[in-house]
Amino acid sequence: MDPVMLARIQFASTTIFHFIFVPLSIGLAFLIAIMETMYVVKGNETYKKMAKFWGKLFLINFAVGVVTGILQEFQFGMNWSEYSRFVGDVFGAPLAVEALLAFFLESTFIGLWIFGWDRLSKKVHLLCIWLVSIGTLISAFWILVANSFMQRPVGFEMVNGRAEMNDFWALITNGQLLVEFPHTIFGALATGAFLVAGVSGYKLMKKLDIDFFKKSFNIAIVVAMISSILVALFGHQQAQYLVDTQPMKMAAAESLWETSEDPAPWTVIAGIDPDNQTNTFELKIPYLLSFLSYSKFSGEVVGMKELQAQYEEQYGPGDYIPPVRTTFWSFRIMVVAGSIMILLGLYGTWLTMRKKVENAGKWFMKALLFSISLPFIANTSGWIMTEIGRQPWTVFGLYQTQDSISPNVGAGSILFSLIAFSTIYAVLAAITAYLFVKVIKKGPNAEEKEDHLAADPFNKEGISSVS
Template identity: 60%
Template sequence: MDPLIIARLQFASTTIFHYFFVPTSIGLAFTIAIMQTMYVVKKKDIYRKMTKFWGALFLINFAVGVVTGIFQEFQFGMNWSTYSRFVGDVFGPSLAIEGLLAFFLESTFIAVWVFGWNRLPKKVHLASIWLVSIGTIASAFWILSANSFMQNPVGFELTAERAQMNNFGAILTNPHLWAQFPHVLITSIVTGAFLVAGISAWKLLRKHDIEMFKRSFRISIIIGASAAFIMLFTGHWQAQYLVESQPMKMAAAEALWETSEDPAPFSVFASINTEEKLNDYEIQIPYLLSFLSFNSFSGSLEGLNQLQADYEAEYGPGNYIPPVKTLFWVFRIMTGSGGLLLLLGLYGGYVSRKNQVPKPNIFLKIMPWAMALPFIANTAGWMMTEMGRQPWVVYGVMKTEDAVSPSVTAGEMLFSLITFTLIYTVLAILTVFLFKRHIEKPVFVEDKEEQTHDPFDSEKGDKNHVAT
């Protein structure tokens, strides 16, 4: 057993599982904040019920996400101690600010939001959920500032044993951060919105609380469609940045072995031969790759074989080509999933226009399954981000093989991998159980205690907006 392979498998499993919860928290918090804003503005009880229903799912997701994040931190110390020592001086400020500012902001105002119903003024209570949403976004920003250093190391100097930060401003203005963060933020909003839309469609199919879930569906599908449309542009901008900053990653994502002709075609399908370093067969769209890369129907891209020679000249002998087959297909899975989300979002907005209930047709039956698309796209995107950087753990500075813990054996790593996998399995089962139990229970129309304290409940006509 190779300790490096096991360590990489554990990093992949912990990161992928943790990232199921991160974008969900960001997207749900944002969507719930909009729903509660509508409650405060329109003063209709149905929006309060809606906010509380989806808020319970957010709390479950947030709690499990915290646990999975802790396990992710453990595996850094166990399996990647050399890497941790090397980047500790650079990562320290970003991770400290994420924990002390962003996470504390989230956790503090989650408590204010949960216990502040009917105890705080409406607008103050609304501010608490918006602060939670801002906290989730800020947390992502600081984590991505650390990840962006791995992709494009800036603001540091090399000492005998480690990278030492000498310019915090450079970390915060890292071009990779500002290419990556908007895309991560928008995809997270898409994730939360489509989760709400999918569950709402499931409830509508079963004719549960029609009025509430009709409105939930409409709000979430509009948010999801809008974010999915913006996502096309943020993803496009990030890809264009990577063409310049990490050409090897993008060449691998296109299975481009030789420097392309001008203009460059886009490969829709390719039979990739990694041994011969060529494609046995491919289906291409002329001009499209040049347009996607340069916003022009002209321009060529350097191929993997040429980049390999360039990297050997700069960094010394070695294999600098990442796993081409994996990157080629995860890139298409990611972009294909994003395209489907946009089409579903646009159609969903159309069929739910003017507050009409979407009929129980094939579209409503598809939407619960479509909840998986954002998670598939997110996972594929992070696989491309991390695997496309190989063989580097810090691009151009430290190789992955040099980052693993020297004193941890393969058997110990395998034991921790199996243990973490079992724990994650239990957490996954628990999360699905809690989500399912909450989703299936009815939403009650009246809550006497809240009606006593809530002046909005006495508004005429509000009670007619909720169906049991």
């Protein structure tokens, strides 16, 4: 097989797996901080139990996320050494700041939070979890600084065929970053919120620990509703930004081969034929693409064929059209998942405001359980659209993917490591799922039961719990 394609598959698979844990850590840390804030403000012990219970899931998730994240760093030197050599002076700086500042901030205060219960004052302990939450946001910021440079390179100069940073401020005020960061963060908050809401809904449906899970649900569903709406709004801004900075990606996301008429219709579904550069059928909504692109019901959108000609004139001969089917359908999967999240969030918030959560129909609680998967689907499909739609570039307009791979790493080595990593990740996924289910099944009163057994080592059957 082609080593470039194998390296791309490996990076995509490891990144997708890692990105399961990153947004969930960000979202759970924020929700736990809110819950502990409620405990400190109200003095209600239920909120303390909530912070501890959901904190267990956060710690499991965070640990696996750290393990999978380390591998991401190694791949730049292993499979993508030419890319690292070309862009390392720019790309390495935000990654270094993320590791030295954000990760150590998270790790330090996670330790204090874990072991600080009943040892630190309430307010100091609360500060620890808020600093953990802020640390996750800072970490995401620096990672997205690096990614935004790949989407829209700024703040650099070419020296001896390599990109070298000459303007750090331009790097952290990149227009791509300003639209990508909030879109990603609110997606992460939605991820944590729907997990808490989905588990809480299931427990309420089973009539288990009603007061505990009702309070968890009320907090989570409001965060889910607000964050889902903001994800859509910032996603809309990001799409409009890409119309100017990466028009080929947006044309591919619409399977728009020819420049549209004015006003431009939005294609709901299409039969895409990349070989003949046409669509065999289309279902369109008039005017909508112009509105999505320019916030007005007028304006044409440039098609892929015209952009291909422009890029050939600017960059030289080559195929500058990304995989259209993948870009087109991943965008629509993201939109559908996000739309369902908004609807469920709005209905759940309405139930909370009307104080009818316990009386919600089973269909809604079952839908909430399913909704746990929706942010992961949206996050993954959105990432696929963002990265696949940038092809054939690793750094847009500067450096192509085919030139980025390590020259001395053969297809066999990459295939072996791909199989090995996939196997390890499958085992990690199974262990993580097992631990999540185990914690959720035990419920929020597991610690009290353990303390009771420790105080009374003989159960009602006269069997020592110690033995």
